[in-house]
Amino acid sequence: MIPAAFEYHRPKDIEAALGLLQTHGDEARVLAGGHSLIPMMKLRMAAIEHLIDLRDIAHLRDIRIEGTNIHIGAMVTQAELIGHDGLARVAPILREAALQIADPQVRYMGTVGGNVANGDPGNDMPGLMQALDAVFTLAGPDGDREVAARDFYEAAYMTAREDDEILTAIRFQVSAGGYAYEKQKRKIGDYATAAAAVVITRDGDKVASASIAMTNLSDTPVWSESAAAALIGTRCDADAIKTATDAALADIDPNEDNRGPVEFKRHVAGIIISRAIARAWSRA
Ligand code: FAD
Numbered sequence: 001m002i003p004a005a006f007e008y009h010r011p012k013d014i015e016a017a018l019g020l021l022q023t024h025g026d027e028a029r030v031l032a033g034g035h036s037l038i039p040m041m042k043l044r045m046a047a048i049e050h051l052i053d054l055r056d057i058a059h060l061r062d063i064r065i066e067g068t069n070i071h072i073g074a075m076v077t078q079a080e081l082i083g084h085d086g087l088a089r090v091a092p093i094l095r096e097a098a099l100q101i102a103d104p105q106v107r108y109m110g111t112v113g114g115n116v117a118n119g120d121p122g123n124d125m126p127g128l129m130q131a132l133d134a135v136f137t138l139a140g141p142d143g144d145r146e147v148a149a150r151d152f153y154e155a156a157y158m159t160a161r162e163d164d165e166i167l168t169a170i171r172f173q174v175s176a177g178g179y180a181y182e183k184q185k186r187k188i189g190d191y192a193t194a195a196a197a198v199v200i201t202r203d204g205d206k207v208a209s210a211s212i213a214m215t216n217l218s219d220t221p222v223w224s225e226s227a228a229a230a231l232i233g234t235r236c237d238a239d240a241i242k243t244a245t246d247a248a249l250a251d252i253d254p255n256e257d258n259r260g261p262v263e264f265k266r267h268v269a270g271i272i273i274s275r276a277i278a279r280a281w282s283r284a
Contacts, residue, residue: 003041009052014060014139014168017052021164024050030166032075032114035106036123045229058167060113062110065090072170074113079104081112090174097128097181097197103189116149117167119157122191127154127221128181130213131197136174140165153220177201177209178284182276184268192216193259194269196248198280200231203252207284212244212277216259217252217269224248227273234280245273 011017021028028050031037040046054060060075065086072081078098081087088095101115101124115125116136129136129149138161147160149170154160161167183195195215198260201208210228213221227248234240246284254265 001042001044003038004044004047006041006048007050009050011052011054012056014057014166017054017057017166018141018164019138020050020052026163028052030054032111033077033109035102035110036102036114036120052201054113054166062169063087068173068175070172070174071221072112074111074117074167074169075234076112078107078110078112078115081184082107085213091132091172093128093132093179093199094180096179097124097183100124100181100183100185100195106189112170113167116152117161119153119159121156121219121221122216124181124192124195124215125181125222127195127213127215129172130199130221130223131199131211132172132174133211133279134170136167137169137171138162138165139168144168150223156219175199175201175209178207178280179281180276180279180281182272182279183215184272191259192270194254194265196269196273196276198273198276200236200277200280200284202281202284205235207234207236207240207281210244210277212248212252212273214248214252214269214273217254217265219255222248222251224251226251231277241274241277244277245270248273272280 029048029051031051060073061264062073064071081098111270115123134149160189178200180198184193190213197213210231212227213223227244230244
């Protein structure tokens with residue numbers, strides 16, 4: 001289908017983009033890669049009168065690695081994440097997760113900022129960013145503020161971002177540990193039936209720290225504090241993985257849809273979470 005008519009804006013800086021958002025209010029929306037928003041407009045599930053394209057705002061494409069501090073601009077595409085050797089070295093889970101998003105065509109256009117700002121429970125980056133304990137920078141009329149990824153998601157398509165704010169960057173710290181992003185999907189290019197991001201550090205033969213988050217198993221991504229607590233101090237053996245997986249499953253609330261009934265999703269989630277923990281530990 002063809003979307004309803006809209007006016008297209010292409011500001012050169014963030015101030016101009018924020019000004020357009022203020023001027024047009026509810027009738028405006030920012031456009032990043034367009035691979036979630038344009039399909040919604042074509043299906044007439046979203047009618048936007050003013051599209052504010054962020055692609056000419058150069059600093060939104062920055063990637064900076066300063067020691068253990070990572071900064072990723074909102075308009076960095078998933079393909080750029082995958083192709084960035086510095087990021088692959090310090091935070092290889094980004095490449096592992098991004099490679100499981102859709103297909104190369106979508107990844108050439110889809111941005112990290114669009115993926116995390118969208119609020120779709122099926123998006124893979126929000127859970128990943130919760131596992132990494134990332135912080136999102138939001139620019140608004142009163143300046144910048146920061147919101148932790150773990151506090152950002154309120155319900156499906158509802159986030160802590162106000163309508164007059166633009167997500168400009170994501171930052172997080174890397175740790176020398178193991179990681180895994182595991183995803184089960186029906187076919188290439190599909191959203192997750194269940195996915196899990198796990199980051200683990202070790203102290204000798206024991207788990208020193210753990211972070212576990214899940215995708216498409218509730219209305220929001222789910223970061224499971226109790227699953228992580230169940231692993232810390234253990235040798236990450238089969239019993240510990242089973243206890244942590246059970247704790248993670250207690251935190252999710254999947255819906256029945258065309259990817260399967262609730263019981264099936266819980267079953268798949270259990271396998272995905274266990275595999276992600278075991279693989280992260282094997283790399284820690
Ligand atoms: P857009 O579509 O441009 O924007 C999405 C929403 O976020 C809009 O509401 C927009 O206003 C808002 N937004 C965008 N950027 C900002 C910003 N900087 N600040 C504030 N608001 C902003 N995604 C996955 O994670 N996993 C998948 O498996 C997957 N499969 C897909 C398969 C297909 C066939 C397609 C078409 C898409 C798929 N996607 C998947 C979605 C894809 O990754 C999108 O690109 C992504 O969800 C949104 O990023 P975008 O840059 O395209 O954002």
